[in-house]
Amino acid sequence: MNALVNVAPLKLDRTRQSAPQVFEALRDLIVSVQLEPGTVLQRAELAEHFGISQTPIRDALLRLGEEQLVDIFPQHATVVSRIDLSAALQAHFLRRSIELEILTALCALPDAPHRELMRRLNASLALQEAALNPLDVPKLALADQAFHQEMYEAAKVGPLWTLVRKQSGHVDRLRRLNLPDEGKPQAIVRDHKAIVDAIAHKDAPAAEKALRQHLAGTLAFVDDIKHRFPQWIISHEQ
Incomplete structure (x- = not known):
């Protein structure tokens, strides 16, 4: 077939x-x-x-x-x-490390590029909000990716987004399995709002805290995902 x-x-x-x-x-x-x-x-x-x-x-x-x-x-x-949890964890580590540095750079932007970044991030948030009601999972997933890519571009490290994306297939599949769960779509947008608010105030520690919470969201539910989708996961457990 x-x-x-x-x-x-x-x-x-x-x-x-x-x-x-x-x-x-x-x-x-x-x-x-x-x-x-x-x-x-x-x-x-x-x-x-x-x-x-x-x-x-x-x-x-x-x-x-x-x-x-x-x-x-x-x-x-x-x-x-199958989804390789080891590869997913490594991709998560890579992305978190890069994006924490990106947030430091974004919070230090001069006023003019900072205003333009805020305009673009708020426009992205509006798209994400539109995908919540009624819920459109594919649209929200695309908007989620675009939101993060905006930050890479604003920090002038756009090619690193390509690197991260290439490494993130396994963790992205975990996110898509987890995304339709009740409350998860709203949590994603809520986390993004917290990141945007911290960048708006140029508060790097608050932005980093919000990012850590955001990126940890899916991995916190790995055991539940493994239980519900055992045929999807390989964990290399001994």
């Missing part, structure tokens, strides 16, 4: 290379937990779905393998990987 039978066909931009577009499309499907662990990704089926040859499909799958989002068994199959 085609793994993408219920996924709308992707209209590729013919002015761009196909492989990066296929990679992004498949990555989004995996990270948004639309493709479950163990789902077999057949090159021929993917090529038919995307309307392209198997070469860019192969390249896209190799990139997904580099991010450990798929397990590639040569001459056999490529399957969506």
Whole structure:
């Protein structure tokens, strides 16, 4: 059975290379937990779905393998990987370390760029609020990512967002499993508001405290996620 039978066909931009577009499309499907662990990704089926040859499909799958989002068994199959808790914890550590430094930089911005940052962050908060009522989980997830990316860009370390994103596939999947839980969407927006308020007052310690609470939110529920989705998780426990 085609793994993408219920996924709308992707209209590729013919002015761009196909492989990066296929990679992004498949990555989004995996990270948004639309493709479950163990789902077999057949090159021929993917090529038919995307309307392209198997070469860019192969390249896209190799990139997904580099991010450990798929397990590639040569001459056999490529399957969506389970969530690796060890990789998730490392990605969390990396992101927290970088974003704590970013907040220090943002709280020290001169007045003009600081005002522009506040305008953009408040606009992002408005989008997040709109995604709460009625609740639109995919829209909120995108707004959440965009909120953090805004801070990287404002601190002039935008390329680090690409690095963090590349490492965060496993922890992002944990977040998506946890996101629909009652009260979780509201908690995300509440945490973002606390971060924005601290940046507005250029209060770095308060911003760092709010960020630590925000990023720890999902990991605090790892045991519950493991209990509810045991087929999704691999923890390397002895």
